[in-house]
Amino acid sequence: MWEEVEHAVKQIRAGKSPGCDTIRPEHLKAGGLPLFKALAQRFSRYCSEKRIPAAWKKSRTILPMKKGDLESLENYRPITLLSQVYKAVTRIILNRIVGDLDMAMSREQAGVRSGYSTLNHLHVVRQLTEKCGEYRIPFCIAFVDYRKAFDPVETNAMLNAMSRYGVDSCYVDLLEELNKGCTTEIKLFNDPCQIKICKGVRQGYTISPKLFALTLEALFNDHLSALCERLRLFAHDAIEEPGETCATAD
Structure with missing residues (x-):
């Protein structure tokens, strides 16, 4: 078990900012075997009890400015x-x-998957566009860009998707606990403000992209598979390629 901890710690990139506990990746890497064994023991207990430290449910949110109007x-x-x-x-x-x-996940999902590349999907789209233009075949394509993709994900939908696709109930229950009762602190004019997180997968959460893609997979299978003759997925984006008919949507 401690080998799993060591491997996981090595996967964390150095230089990342700490959370509320001020522990940095470098601290974990420097802890060595004694720390790995201690964390392995605690992780085993968390799995069996399906409980985690309350401190892990707390986070800090910073608001760096991108560009443009400071008032927006x-x-x-x-x-x-x-x-x-x-x-x-x-x-x-x-x-x-x-x-x-x-x-x-279906083969159409090329995002956040080892051994898959969105370049293949882009190549298909380019080939279709070029061939349809060459042979004067009507061709429509709809691009869907999910705004703030991780934020609207319902926790129950995510957990149901995990159970549906065969994830061990131990990890489903543990991830439910990891997403329950979470809060984040934002400083506005130097005054801390606690905000309760009611939905969405947590930003900066290592497993978030996979959980989002799995939830999206369940959504498409349940509601959209009959509507979309050809669908290609890019993690947070989707492309629909209608067949013989063309459709537009606002």
């Missing part, structure tokens, strides 16, 4: 800083269930 909230990019120990634990969970998650 759209020009600020919220970045959530999570505990690095928390990230290591979620990385262990991801390493254990990544096989189940990848098997559940």
